[in-house]
Amino acid sequence: MSLVSKIYDSWSWIRKEILSQLSGKLALALLIVLIGISIYAALVMPPDYTGTWDVGSKWEDNPHNAPPEWASYLGYTCVPQTYYDLRGFSPALSEAGGRIILTYNITYNLELKEYPRGIMIKVNVTVPQGVRNARIRVDVIKPDGARLSSLMSEYVDLTNTSEIVLKLYKLERVDAVIMSAYRELASFLDLQDINVRPMVYIFGNLSYSEDLKSVVVTPLTGRYVFVIVLDFRVLGIQADTLLRYVQRSREFSLLVKGTCYGLMGTDHMSRDLAQGLFFGFPIALAIGLLVALASTAIGVTAGLISGYYGGFIDEFIQRTVDVMGSIPLLPILILVAQSIAKTYTGTDKPIVMLAAIFAVLIVFSWGGLAIIVRSMTLSIKSELYVEAAKAVGASNLRIISKHVLPQIVPYIAASLVYSTPTAILTEAGLSVLGIRHGFPTWGNILAEARLHGSIRQWWWILPPGLLIAIVSLTFVLLGLALEKVVEPKLRR
């Protein structure tokens, strides 16, 4: 019988045993789903994904702290994300005294009683030689007739370059803009509040409160007009030519951010949580399996050597395990992670920190298995058939690999399965404890939710927690099923 068919035989036996139990069926189904998602995520994961997770500019198009889109079924008001590609719009043209002015009037209909999360204008255009400078300005005309003049504006000097690359999202002096638009309420406006939540004032209906002593803001639905003015100072350039250039720009767009985003919402940095969770699958499985495999390999090797050879090496390994077992893991982990966080400065710091954390985890987690494998080895070593193998002259290596190891393989498998969620849980626990490596793991998402979120942002807290729980559950169920395979006494 060849090795392959032997392995296949034992595998099909194990599979049959596992499938005969409910927990086994459930575990296998979950595992297949997990592995499937992980493989798919690993395949489609952009190569620089882990590096860009923490980069804010990548996520600036998204609203921050936005619940998922399906939250509308839960009573959330979801203003959709509205995107206008301004290259296809025809502006009003005007030329006067060496200036060319393009005016875009964009109509935005706010139908739901909620405030959009932001306004973003992006420009990336090459203008012809002869354009000296440019100014871009945005006014907003609200449904109630108020005009918010120069809500955003930017000046670009083009004497040395012909590239305009702009992102307009900052609101300059928004309090003054609002005040001049609502002169009659000016003395009652809370300037600080305007600066803290400008979108509320931009997209809101301002009116006196009942006691006429303050201003209340309610969402204002209706037709908003965004007046985007491009004001170029030019030398010998036709307006048509310039317009063509603008229409052929790489990007010229207006984005009114909605209040909901995607499948899983966003966090405080507007990051798409769906992405973080999705790409967290292979990362979680990889770190779980990596630590489990490494610690199991070390534990089995140490246990075998300890049990089989005995003597000084046995004593040495067992005392090492004792010492390791009496050192508290958590303080060591915190110490190591903190010292790396403080001293290491490379760009791959998150990965280095994560690697260090797992190195510590591996170093401290093989001991239990080593003790079990040692005691199993001791009992197998004294079996008569091992003596018989010695009598025919079999080497130690042969006895270990042919007589001892095959018997402990099922236990190794069970231990592997049980220790897999440990690494994932520990990583999550550490992140929540404040050891933040920044690597986009589920634990990291949870940790940031703890730091920057609140219980109202359930879409940020619950999904990573649930996923960690589900992965752990999968392996624990699998372990339960395997336990019955390796320990026939547990079978009914």
Added chain:
Amino acid sequence: MSEIKLKVTNLKKYFPIRRSVIDVLSGVPPRYVRAVDGISFDVIEGEIFCLVGESGCGKTTTGRLIARLIEATSGYSLYKVSRNIKDLIPREVFIKEDYLNLFGKLPNAVDKSLRLDIQIIFQDPYGSLNPRMTIGSILEEPLIVHSIGSTKEERQEIIFRALSEVKLNPPEEFVNRYPHMISGGQRQRVAIARAMILNPSLVVADEPVSMLDVSIRAEILQLMLDLKKLRNLSYVFITHDLAVANYICGRIAVMYLGKIVETGPTDMVINNPKHPYTIALVSAVPEPDPSNRLRIREVPIKGEIPSAAAIPKGCRLHPRCPYAMDICKTKEPPMVEVEPQHQTACWLYAKM
């Protein structure tokens, strides 16, 4: 007269008793279980030499020492290497002619070669076969270890021959079975086949039939006798069963607490036992013929065999012996010849 196959002189095996830290610190001398405490015997070529005694007398330890599964504490032996492996062993290892000392330090290569020549059959056929291996792979292991048979087919051939030699026919039906799929007697046949497959010249049989049903003991013993005749084997046969010993043994040595108390040809020892312990053993054997019932007087040996860690001073049997004299409590009896080739260690026969 045949040559001597194995001559053992003053063989000892002491197992240290684990001491506590306090013992070590307070200087309590290390204590030992004296499992085998200075025994000497000869095994003649082509003979079945039996070691008989009750549990704990050290007979199994002696067998394991000869099979070199454990190291002797001290002792000397002359072992005649068979012609098959003589060329594998460098000349300087031999002490004289074809003889070498089994209990000395031997180079690894010599050790491995000797494993071809000395094999052991264990008492328990349920434990001596790995339950996770097929009969075929159990028998293949010695061949792989000693690189016998270059191809799988060749090894298969040798395995088939070995299986039919121990009357497991047809062999192809057995090679793919696991030990739990065959009976105890068949298992012991497999164990015998494993011992024989390397073509040894000395086989240590450690109570090979005592765990088998009475109905198949004779078959297995007959098989061992047949194999001996076929291959000119020598056996060191260990048993506690005098009936079996009577059936199979040429010469016999009765052991008590790590010592040989009586030795000689089987007929003499069993029909005319001299040592009180041997007498007790023989008289304990159920006698099918009522007229023989009183032929050997029962010796009322009392109590249990003492621990080998606390061996009584003087003659080891004296606390249990009905004939114990004063000298028995202080001095160990020497081996004396009571009739030709028949020796015993008892003060009843020794001159003081």
